[in-house]
Amino acid sequence: MVERVPAPRPTGAPASRGSAGATGSAGTVGSVGSVGSVGSAGSAEDRLRGLLAANRSVVSELALPAVLRRIVEAARTVAGARYAALGVIGIDGRLEQFVHSGMDAEVVELIGHLPTGRGVLGALIEEPEPIRLHAISDDPRSVGFPAGHPPMHGFLGVPVRSRGEVFGNLYLAERVDGSDFSSDDEDLVVALAASAGVAIENARLYEESRRRQEWLRASAEISRDLLRPGLGEQVLVRIADAVLRLADADVVTLDFPDRETDAVLTDADEPLAYAVRLVVGVARGVGADGLVGTAYRSGPSLAGTAMRERRVVLAEASGPADATLASVAEAGPGGPAMACPLVGEAGVRGAVVVARRAGSRPFTPTDVEMAEQLATHAALALELADGRADEERIAVLEDRHRIARDLHDHVIQRIFATALSLEAVTERTDDTTVRSALGRAVEDLDETIRQIRASIFELQEPPSSLDARAVLLEVVAAATTGLGVEPALTLEGPVATVIDPVLLHDVTAVLREALTNVVKHARCSAVSVRVAVTAEAVTVEVIDDGPAPRGVGPDGTRRDVTGTPGDRDATDAAAGRTTRQPERRHRGLANLTKRARDRGGDCTLTTDERETVLRWTALLTP
Amino acid sequence: MDRPADPVTTPVTVFLLDDHEIVRRGLVDLLESHDGFRVVGEAGTAAEALRRIPTLAPQVALLDARLPDGSGIDVCRDVQVSSPGTRCLILTSYDDDDALFAAVMAGASGYLLKQIRGTSLTEAVAHVAAGHSLIDPALVERLLERIRRPQDADTADRARHPASGRVGSARPGSNTETLTDREQEILTLIAEGLTNRQIGERLHLAEKTVKNYVSGLLAKLGFERRTQAAVYGAQHGAEPAEHHDRP
Numbered sequence: 001m002v003e004r005v006p007a008p009r010p011t012g013a014p015a016s017r018g019s020a021g022a023t024g025s026a027g028t029v030g031s032v033g034s035v036g037s038v039g040s041a042g043s044a045e046d047r048l049r050g051l052l053a054a055n056r057s058v059v060s061e062l063a064l065p066a067v068l069r070r071i072v073e074a075a076r077t078v079a080g081a082r083y084a085a086l087g088v089i090g091i092d093g094r095l096e097q098f099v100h101s102g103m104d105a106e107v108v109e110l111i112g113h114l115p116t117g118r119g120v121l122g123a124l125i126e127e128p129e130p131i132r133l134h135a136i137s138d139d140p141r142s143v144g145f146p147a148g149h150p151p152m153h154g155f156l157g158v159p160v161r162s163r164g165e166v167f168g169n170l171y172l173a174e175r176v177d178g179s180d181f182s183s184d185d186e187d188l189v190v191a192l193a194a195s196a197g198v199a200i201e202n203a204r205l206y207e208e209s210r211r212r213q214e215w216l217r218a219s220a221e222i223s224r225d226l227l228r229p230g231l232g233e234q235v236l237v238r239i240a241d242a243v244l245r246l247a248d249a250d251v252v253t254l255d256f257p258d259r260e261t262d263a264v265l266t267d268a269d270e271p272l273a274y275a276v277r278l279v280v281g282v283a284r285g286v287g288a289d290g291l292v293g294t295a296y297r298s299g300p301s302l303a304g305t306a307m308r309e310r311r312v313v314l315a316e317a318s319g320p321a322d323a324t325l326a327s328v329a330e331a332g333p334g335g336p337a338m339a340c341p342l343v344g345e346a347g348v349r350g351a352v353v354v355a356r357r358a359g360s361r362p363f364t365p366t367d368v369e370m371a372e373q374l375a376t377h378a379a380l381a382l383e384l385a386d387g388r389a390d391e392e393r394i395a396v397l398e399d400r401h402r403i404a405r406d407l408h409d410h411v412i413q414r415i416f417a418t419a420l421s422l423e424a425v426t427e428r429t430d431d432t433t434v435r436s437a438l439g440r441a442v443e444d445l446d447e448t449i450r451q452i453r454a455s456i457f458e459l460q461e462p463p464s465s466l467d468a469r470a471v472l473l474e475v476v477a478a479a480t481t482g483l484g485v486e487p488a489l490t491l492e493g494p495v496a497t498v499i500d501p502v503l504l505h506d507v508t509a510v511l512r513e514a515l516t517n518v519v520k521h522a523r524c525s526a527v528s529v530r531v532a533v534t535a536e537a538v539t540v541e542v543i544d545d546g547p548a549p550r551g552v553g554p555d556g557t558r559r560d561v562t563g564t565p566g567d568r569d570a571t572d573a574a575a576g577r578t579t580r581q582p583e584r585r586h587r588g589l590a591n592l593t594k595r596a597r598d599r600g601g602d603c604t605l606t607t608d609e610r611e612t613v614l615r616w617t618a619l620l621t622p
Numbered sequence: 623m624d625r626p627a628d629p630v631t632t633p634v635t636v637f638l639l640d641d642h643e644i645v646r647r648g649l650v651d652l653l654e655s656h657d658g659f660r661v662v663g664e665a666g667t668a669a670e671a672l673r674r675i676p677t678l679a680p681q682v683a684l685l686d687a688r689l690p691d692g693s694g695i696d697v698c699r700d701v702q703v704s705s706p707g708t709r710c711l712i713l714t715s716y717d718d719d720d721a722l723f724a725a726v727m728a729g730a731s732g733y734l735l736k737q738i739r740g741t742s743l744t745e746a747v748a749h750v751a752a753g754h755s756l757i758d759p760a761l762v763e764r765l766l767e768r769i770r771r772p773q774d775a776d777t778a779d780r781a782r783h784p785a786s787g788r789v790g791s792a793r794p795g796s797n798t799e800t801l802t803d804r805e806q807e808i809l810t811l812i813a814e815g816l817t818n819r820q821i822g823e824r825l826h827l828a829e830k831t832v833k834n835y836v837s838g839l840l841a842k843l844g845f846e847r848r849t850q851a852a853v854y855g856a857q858h859g860a861e862p863a864e865h866h867d868r869p
Contacts (some may be wrong), residue, residue: 408688412715413642416736420648423738424655446739453717469717496719497765535760620764 051188054078055195064203071196072101075170078192079156079185082174087117089125089168110148119143121171128159128166130190134180156181160193162200208366211246215370218242222377226384235381240284243374247367249354251285254378255303256350258295278303303351306339310348312372314338316362336362340375344383352378404459407452419445468499475508476529479515485526492532498620499538506595507540513588514542514614540616592616633660634751637680639671639697640713641690656744668692676704681751687714687724698728702817709750725757726765727840729815732756762813769843770806801842808835
């Protein structure tokens with residue numbers, strides 16, 4: 001390329017339009033060859049050599065900031081200018097970056113702010129064609145210089161294109177020798193701009209491949225972390241960190257549906273998904289500490305949308321609906337943001353929300369792809385954690401099953417066999433003392449079997465609100481927590497088969513009422529509950545050995561509230577419950593009686609010196 | 623207490639199937655302490671029982687529900703075909719509901735819980751030997767009702783306990799798989815006390831097919847899930863938490 005010596009081009013013509021749109025083509029290089037014909041600044045050969053050196057310098061760098069700096073320096077040298085700058089055009093059409101050279105740091109400080117792309121600099125943005133001026137102030141588009149700005153006369157502006165888009169502009173001002181910029185200068189800078197475009201593209205590609213490599217490394221690290229048990233939430237934090245770094249974000253959060261609503265949203269929960277509240281579970285970046293635990297409505301939020309639609313959702317300027325975004329946005333409008341759903345086996349488990357500060361560049365497809373992949377990792381981490389929890393639960397269940405099986409296979413069988421033998425011996429003897437002793441032993445063994453059977457039931461059955469037996473166990477346990485003695489619950493007959501949900505409702509109400517009264521009134525040392533069913537009827541008996549309630553039952557003279565001094569009940573009585581409580585008990589009893597009679601049964605409360613028995617029966621509808 | 627069997631006439635012949643030798647010992651002790659009973663044979667496995675019962679043709683077979691090589695339910699259904707004169711009682715250490723279910727599914731004349739008080743063992747055996755059933759048809763009807771429409775129970779329950787969404791609590795439903803029409807049909811015939819062969823004749827199915835249906839029913843109705851440890855546990859080994867609750 002260098003050896004080619006094209007024909008000199010006519011001078012004097014306004015070259016600013018002549019090389020219209022010339023970017024990285026050979027034609028541009030060709031025009032560089034014409035530099036020598038002017039010879040305004042050294043020989044053509046010298047200038048060409050200068051350009052080549054400048055090109056080499058520009059393309060030898062890979063990191064974008066360094067590339068930009070070299071471009072500016074090279075342009076300044078090639079054009080023989082005092083000042084040179086490269087303005088990078090942002091998404092809003094203004095100058096996002098302004099890399100300059102030739103101006104003293106004190107002067108830069110004095111001016112206060114860098115150009116944003118108004119006036120002549122803006123003209124080049126609007127119409128990316130080279131501009132060459134004798135004096136900037138001559139141009140009608142000029143808006144003047146800010147205070148403290150040194151005077152600049154000669155001006156040369158050339159667009160820099162990269163990947164077919166205008167990346168920015170090279171601005172040169174004040175030729176060192178005081179002359180105006182020539183068309184040769186323009187040609188040289190246009191040629192340099194072409195190389196600069198390539199260098200910028202290279203730098204960007206390099207940057208992207210470097211990021212992909214980093215992303216791969218992060219992925220691999222996270223994969224390793226996932227396989228290590230016991231890291232728990234730490235994995236999610238690492239993932240958030242990786243996203244923060246790789247997506248060049250300012251804040252990253254992992255948001256999950258409020259535990260109280262539901263852990264996982266399935267397809268069926270579509271309407272619910274809008275109303276559900278999301279809570280920030282993990283946060284990294286700006287204001288991360290304050291974000292964790294923040295709850296917000298899923299409905300209008302980016303995360304909510306991503307979860308409902310099961311896809312990455314992007315926003316160029318986000319609203320304050322997401323807690324995450326609000327933190328970045330502070331008061332004003334938010335910056336670019338995206339949310340990736342965390343899709344698990346059973347449904348969407350949450351979302352990763354990634355945001356940049358207001359005014360930042362939007363996320364690129366690579367950013368999105370990367371965030372999406374890391375979101376998959378996060379979802380996987382959650383699934384694995386669940387899997388481990390399941391395993392642990394299964395281990396516990398297995399253990400419980402094994403204990404239940406042992407109780408069944410060994411303990412019950414032996415006790416039953418022993419009881420059978422005792423029973424057989426009883427049949428053979430006529431000695432009444434021996435018979436009754438054996439009878440008591442057999443009864444004890446039977447009771448033991450009954451208790452073991454109840455234990456097996458509890459060990460095996462994960463509490464199901466469906467099974468009447470489980471419900472009764474739970475109700476009795478719950479109603480007597482304050483009692484101090486554990487009530488003996490006996491179930492007779494096929495309870496679960498006979499007691500349907502509606503009847504169960506009544507039976508549990510009876511138990512609760514009866515046991516509440518026992519707890520409140522009776523200072524008893526033993527309570528037994530019996531629920532017996534036959535094909536025709538259900539009977540509930542609550543028996544306690546405490547004193548009889550006042551005014552109820554045949555022995556109405558007994559009082560239930562006259563405790564010894566310091567007795568807790570007596571204290572309660574002193575607090576004014578003495579008259580109310582028995583009445584309440586009456587009302588409760590009336591209520592139970594009504595429930596029983598509605599079912600063709602009855603409710604009675606009988607009491608004697610030893611015990612108080614509440615007996616409730618209901619006939620079964622055929 | 624009331625007439626176990628006329629001691630003057632021939633005693634009731636009884637066969638015992640229980641994998642616990644100590645339990646068989648106890649049963650023999652108790653039954654033989656009465657003149658009205660004679661234990662004619664014993665077995666510790668389902669296979670042995672199936673081999674011996676047709677030969678011995680006892681009046682009553684006491685079958686443990688859970689066996690190392692099968693279940694008392696299977697044995698009972700087979701015995702009804704191979705030894706039609708033998709009446710079966712299912713013996714179980716679990717509670718009434720499971721015992722009732724097992725007895726109904728087995729087509730047995732009744733069930734006995736492994737406890738001494740309550741239903742007298744000797745009375746029950748005598749009663750069954752006399753041709754009576756210990757199972758109240760009304761109870762069978764209730765049992766079937768619950769099996770057929772478990773979802774009603776589910777919804778009723780949920781309506782009443784809306785706040786029962788405890789984390790990790792089993793979501794009811796693992797035992798509420800709905801039965802197919804054919805399964806419903808077979809279940810009704812089982813409840814009527816029909817043997818596999820009779821059901822096969824009624825529905826024009828092979829006996830073996832019926833047997834498969836019965837096994838499927840047992841599994842579907844949660845017999846595996848709940849009573850598994852009682853009946854199938856030993857056979858299948860530990861298979862807990864088959865029904866993961868996915869909240």
